[in-house]
């Protein structure tokens with residue numbers, strides 16, 4: 137951007153120019169009084185940025201999130217002050233929990249009215265502080281370029297996260313006389329760390345003494361694009377690799393060394409391998425409570441290693457013997473220089489034994505099984521699809537039965553567990569990956585939280601396939617009530633569901649299909665795949681009381697994994713949720 | 714909780730930006746730490762501020778909190794200092810109601826603790842005490858045998874000894 141500032145430009149127009157300079161393709165948003173100058177600038181300034189009008193601001197945030205996870209580029213949200221801004225908070229928190237780069241632009245009342253309860257005034261800077269990586273309240277139109285530059289830099293570097301920028305209307309409407317490409321001023325932000333060679337050597341040494349190693353790859357490995365290095369390390373030291381929910385795709389799940397996901401609803405063989413390993417090495421995972429169960433007993437007697445870009449994660453959940461702070465890719469590249477082949481043949485035989493003895497399985501009798509639909513979807517597509525999930529039982533089945541072979545192909549709300557995420561995230565993912573087939577796997581409960589975005593998908597003719605695994609229940613909660621609360625159902629019956637296929641049909645350009653019989657799975661899925669003029673909703677009327685297994689009750693050690701429904705009554709879980 | 718309760722003193726060097734104090738305070742409150750004293754002032758370089766934070770809470774987890782504060786975008790550094798590697802001082806102002814006839818007794822205590830009388834009226838005086846926190850506390854204990862009407866303490870300020878950065 138070398139052109140000299142035009143004196144006729146206002147703050148909002150300068151903003152649009154700066155966003156374009158950052159490579160922004162899409163802005164997901166919905167307008168209102170204090171954001172009007174910015175929306176106006178999007179048409180008065182010549183720009184390639186496309187505005188995607190949403191139907192609810194939460195949807196905008198999840199779309200930006202889905203776009204970011206599918207592409208690795210930050211997603212951008214633009215909303216008005218007050219309720220417009222507060223509607224995005226769930227989405228910001230979701231991105232923050234999962235380290236997703238996002239830029240949130242909120243309108244604000246004029247500077248002189250801030251703090252006086254002006255119409256649609258909310259302290260968005262304060263309200264969002266605990267769920268952003270950083271935030272700004274702008275006070276001068278001429279600061280806009282620096283702040284935009286800093287915001288993008290902060291959002292994508294180090295451990296990524298959402299950055300919010302609150303823009304009072306007098307600042308966006310005020311005259312811009314500054315420089316469009318000023319230097320950043322971030323004296324306290326240094327996300328790039330040299331890899332400490334001694335740390336790496338200590339890790340290599342520990343690995344060389346291991347005979348039963350397991351690699352645990354998380355979102356951090358995926359964010360740093362370290363998939364090649366993870367696989368190379370695994371193959372060199374012949375270690376099986378398990379991933380977190382967000383780490384799915386770091387290693388192809390068809391790879392012989394892949395164990396799939398571990399944790400509460402992970403594969404039995406991953407959990408058993410982790411229980412028996414003599415060394416566990418986390419690459420970019422934060423040892424979330426859903427994967428470690430009871431912290432004090434997690435890999436208690438194994439050598440524990442942690443590689444993470446965020447120093448504050450080291451020793452937070454699990455005390456480790458060795459750690460290295462740094463970008464996963466850089467650390468692994470260094471580590472690969474110091475490790476040599478390891479003979480783990482006995483260990484791999486034992487792990488393969490777990491795979492044979494405890495495969496993922498489900499009952500095939502009776503009604504339409506959600507797992508069966510996912511298995512057939514996987515077979516039909518060879519896994520070459522981008523999948524987003526909502527939150528609940530369907531999410532865990534999707535994680536289990538849809539094997540992922542490429543990074544960024546499997547997207548879901550992990551840390552936050554935000555219902556309503558899946559479908560709008562698919563919209564964002566489809567914008568980011570226009571040539572690929574995008575599937576949203578959602579539950580009947582969560583889909584209803586954000587399904588108003590069907591209009592957004594229709595207007596933009598997005599050929600997203602929305603598979604509603606409809607059990608007429610808040611299924612995951614019902615499962616807990618069945619298992620731990622003596623089958624007392626409380627507030628989980630979703631009587632009142634619409635006919636999702638008919639609902640889709642009522643949107644111009646959307647299609648709805650219904651799946652009721654196991655024998656029709658392929659036919660109906662194919663019908664959805666053949667429809668590409670807009671979104672297609674598949675209402676799959678599944679068996680209502682199917683449960684997700686394996687399951688480790690919250691707060692219990694991995695050893696207590698249940699492979700199937702126990703005959704005896706279980707006590708209430710002690711873990712967080 | 715079975716963790717030991719301790720007092721800790723942190724020194725935080727920050728860029729002088731709006732919201733930085735709130736962000737730091739949030740890290741502590743979220744983890745149940747009580748900020749007992751807080752001193753914020755411009756640093757040698759006026760674009761930056763220096764904070765000294767006195768805390769009580771479990772020692773367990775404090776290291777992680779120090780890292781969480783350290784990673785905030787506007788925080789340059791955050792360090793915990795032990796009392797023997799740093800100079801720690803504070804100042805207190807104490808207003809005592811005292812009639813002329815007992816004034817000499819008060820002045821004796823003032824002298825003993827090397828305090829200063831900074832305001833004097835017929836019925837009251839304000840005494841300034843400075844020094845290590847324990848010394849200030851000892852003075853306050855003594856002076857309470859008179860009628861203390863108001864008490865203000867600055868909280869600790871800290872500087873690392875020798876060539877060590879604070």
Ligand SMILES: Cc1ncc(C[n+]2csc(CCOP(=O)(O)OP(=O)(O)O)c2C)c(N)n1
Pocket residue numbers: 526527528529530531553554555556578579580581582583605607609610611612613
């Ligand atoms: C916004 C939000 N509210 C509540 C929950 C708690 N919760 C977790 S799973 C679940 C049930 C989801 O039901 P549904 O979308 O139908 O999916 P299913 O489990 O039936 O597959 C609920 C209520 C949540 N995760 N997010």
Ligand SMILES: [Mg+2]
Pocket residue numbers: 528579580581605606607608609610611
């Ligand atoms: Mg359901």
